[in-house]
Amino acid sequence: MNDARTLESALTVTGLVKRYGDMLALDHFDLEVKRGEVFGLLGPNGSGKTTTINCILALLSFDSGTVRIFGKEMGPTAYDLKRRIGVVPQNVAVFNELSVQENIDYFCSLYVPRKADRKDMVEQAIDFVGLADFRRFRPGKLSGGLLRRLNIACGIAHQPDLIFFDEPTVAVDPQSRNAILEGIERLNAQGATVVYTSHYMEEVEQICTQIMIMDHGRRIALGSADELKGMVEAGERISVETLDLGEDTLARIRALPQAQSADYDGLNLVVRCRQGEHNLQDVLATLEASGSNYGHLTSRPPSLNDVFLELTGKELRD
Template sequence: MADIVSVDSVVKRYGELVALDHFDLHIAPGEILGLLGPNGSGKTTAINCMLQLLTYDKGSIELFGEPMTPARYDLKRRIGVVPQQVAVMNELTVRENVDCFCSLYVPDRKLRQPLVEAAIDFVGLEDFIGFRPRKLSGGLLRRLNIACGIAHRPELIFFDEPTVAVDPQSRNAILRGIQRLRDEGATVVYTSHYMEEVEQICSRIVIMDHGRVLAQGTADELKRMISVGERIQVEVDRMPDELLARLRALPHAITIEVEDDVLVCVCEASPHNLVDVLRELTDAGVTIGRVWSAPPTLNDVFLEITGRELRDGAEAGR
């Protein structure tokens, strides 16, 4: 099937700053695509160009197989956007908010009513339809934000940090809801600072920085791209400097550090890493407590590919 989103060699400049540098992105129908990047990497600029909220200098963007332009309202009606900042009207009730946003796409009240009811039920707000936003908890407010963005049943939905500052129960409900939207035929673009969420729901992940795609693939494919193969953690009673030096000299060691009486060994892939580390500790007479060994995480992938943690940097220029 043809791609729902086709972005080819898009360049976007703000004066001397190149926000998008020949940016490419292709999304197939039914994907939940995780779009990751440090603050200032160009994620929001890329999304705003796709939505034609920003003009761009070079390249082409097609949505649903058609050229996307500011005047393509027929295509825009097929898109839903759930922004990071909650965007609802405080003077309206839950039902009135969802109805108001849905009316932008579906002017006929009779056609709109079942859509509004379905969206409210979908996010679990049926017991709060008469509440105004200021009476809702943070998690319920996020759910209302989602209902307003999906009530017109869009085929392509952009979620920008939809679970920021919500409780675990609401977070799980939101993630299950996004997967249900995919199961019902929607294609989703998902941005988040929570790596575990991205790994849980995204079928494919794109990591970008400096306006370019640095890597893409499934979570497992991305993990195989990096040098980190294993993270070993061992509770220890002491850690002499000479022992640290021996551990750092092990053939597959990448970093060896001690954090609050826990030895943290980041190693390349090897079947003998744990045995080698424990042998050195035992030979040195160090008392060993609990031991953990885990494969690389998506955060390890992000850090190695971009060279910085996801939360680093200023928010401006996203």
């Protein structure tokens, strides 16, 4: 989004501290999300993501700090702000006794009391997630992907300005995943600001304009996907098929200035390099100088997962 809304803060968290006994869950944590952004919040389990979101939503008290949404201080009774917020939780939260349409209408009614006012909202939410043919179905009759879509519709039917998506694509098929991601991008294009958490790095890289990595209740890094990749040593991953790689040649590859590691299993040579302009040429030149024959080769640039692993020392799924 490139309009004036991007100059304004949708969400500002300042100096947030949360303790559970002797454990410091949030350590003077700061966060700012501009209006119009799709903001990715990443961190390994136990990093403080869930605590942060619960504090922002005033579902959890905190020791010190402030949370402001659209310039106003958030609190348990800030109902005017809560009306502008939507939450799509990781665990599907719907009523099995109600139909698709009844579920969406119920959750919309928590924010929009008058049925006449929410009639069009419910219809728009049903159409938005593609559940028109399933409006009379109960959740138990829906596939996993359709159930996730219902979960989203329940969270957005009241047309919020700020939406939290907590791993909305867990355990869904690729077609449903694409539909969900495209839906989030459409919501953003229509004006919604999005805070997005996921264990799927490719999703974050696809839809998020800004990404924060947090751990131990603190911010580790912040920027676009490309900016984050520029913060770390991790460079390209080079893979080469070769059947006649000798120990001397492998040692020379490991000694290349930009090489971080080189592993050979008798068929594939995998070299991980720091960022550099001539990594592939240097590896191939070493192979050719030794007379080694090689076949198929690939060179992959650093991924967001490489960045995450280097900055936190943990896989995101830990």
